[in-house]
Amino acid sequence: MTRNHTREDILAEAARLFARGGFKGTSLHDIAVAVGCSKATLLYHFASKDALLVALVEPAIEELRALDDRLAVLHGEDARLVAVNGFVDLVLRYRREVTLVYDSLQVSEIPRFPGIDALAERLVRAFAGHSPDPVDDIAARVVLSGICTVVIEHADSGGIDLRDALTTVAERAVSSQVRPRQES
Amino acid sequence: MTRNHTREDILAEAARLFARGGFKGTSLHDIAVAVGCSKATLLYHFASKDALLVALVEPAIEELRALDDRLAVLHGEDARLVAVNGFVDLVLRYRREVTLVYDSLQVSEIPRFPGIDALAERLVRAFAGHSPDPVDDIAARVVLSGICTVVIEHADSGGIDLRDALTTVAERAVSSQVRPRQES
DNA sequence: GTCTATAGAAGGATAGAC
DNA sequence: GTCTATCCTTCTATAGAC
Missing domain, CATH: 1.10.10.60 (Homeodomain-like)
Structure with missing residues (x-):
């Protein structure tokens, strides 16, 4: 150790x-x-500053890919639940690293990680429960990026369970009034 | 001209x-x-690179302060509606500028704008409809930052009205099951 | 494995001609 | 108002001693 x-x-x-x-x-x-x-x-x-960044975010990327794999066989509401819980959990364990990965999607100041864009897109779709409603798609994007940001500044979570709060928010934001749920 | x-x-x-x-x-x-x-x-x-940035975001900051002033006399649900509609409108008109302002809150790579932190905090509270529920507070933070991010990448809004989608998301995320509304 | 010293490039900003 | 040329600083990265 x-x-x-x-x-x-x-x-x-x-x-x-x-x-x-x-x-x-x-x-x-x-x-x-x-x-x-x-x-x-x-x-x-x-080897370089870039290599340092890569080493830094590598574990987070690995777990992100693992989550992506798990999502591949899920649909609709099942995918949403696994995506939200999995992502919130991941972000809480890799607060600073995940944000760096997320920034790399938007700002080209950071070296790119291969395949991350497509992965992020699949994650958005899962967050939206694969809803065809464009509003759910936007909701998923808002919540996904918002979670990354909030988790950073809330290093000091004031008593409240951040995990529960974030999953609740994701749940609320994407829930259409009429949720297309598979009532098996 | x-x-x-x-x-x-x-x-x-x-x-x-x-x-x-x-x-x-x-x-x-x-x-x-x-x-x-x-x-x-x-x-x-x-005069300098910093001055260029300031000139760039100045109009957005001005409008943000104007919105903040309007919010000062509002409470609860009224504040929430004005805050959400006003902010979404503002962000859509100053897409890139608002994001720069928002980044200045988190990342110290950007020169600070005086009083912006307190303003942002008040905006969060208004977004939460001044709800005492900590989850609503988190929801407001997630949505607020998420909106800033999404509006950038969605320069190409695919047919859908982004304004409606964003306000809807903000509405959903902060709405507790039991909304403390003033039924006048 | 860690250091000092330095190379070599790029950044922000200024001087002065036009 | 716009340019070229230059200054000075900071940055990433390397060389080589210990």
Whole structure:
């Protein structure tokens, strides 16, 4: 557990600083100071600044892909439930990392992760319970991106269970008055 | 109307590029190339890169403050309706600018606008219809930030009325099952 | 594995001609 | 008003000692 102490420190500080200042807004110098080492040490552990970012978000991406796989065989309401619960859980465990991934979709200041755009699109559709209603599609997009943002600033969740709140919001936003549910 | 052709071009291109690449992710060189002029010309019209950003978002900030003023005398459901309709309208008219303002709240890569944090907090409360339920508070935050994000990528709104969709989503997300409405 | 020193590129901003 | 040329800083990354 105590192996590669420095490498872990770098990842932790980089996550914190990237979340606060953005990827382009955070320099290797900033990270080095936060860690308490030199820039050269950073680049000994990671080939480049981009490589550091990739290493940072890799675990989150892996889990995102796993969730995507699980969703592949689900439809409608089933997909929605798994997507919402799975994504909220994932975002809570990888707060800062997921936001970096999400930013990479919109802002080209960050290196792209292959296949992420299509994955995000499938996730939106699942969040919408594959509803044909365009409003549900918009709702899914709003909630999906909103969750990513809120989870960052709410590092201090004031007593309330953030997980329950976020899933509830996702539930509400996408629920049409007439929900096309499969009453099996 | 044809006065200060270049200045307007600079603002337009800067808005486009900042939205796509982020503030730090977009250089004066990038903007100059897009406009078709030199960096020096940019800095003749605007004192600095920061000043360019401020000039860009100033109109949006002004309207945001105006909305905030209107909200000051409203409560509960009335506040919610005015806040949601007013904000959605504002965001649709200043798509790229509002997002820059919103980013300035989270990411310190962008110069801060005075009083914006408190304003944003009041807006959140209004979006929540001043509900005491913490879930409504979270819902308001999710929807508020989600709207800012979605409106950017949806430059191509596919036939659907984005305004209606966004207000509907905001309505749904914050509506508790038991809405504390003032049935006058 | 970590450091100092430095290379090499890119960024924001200024000077001065036109 | 717009340009070219330049300055100075900051940034990423490398070289080489320890």
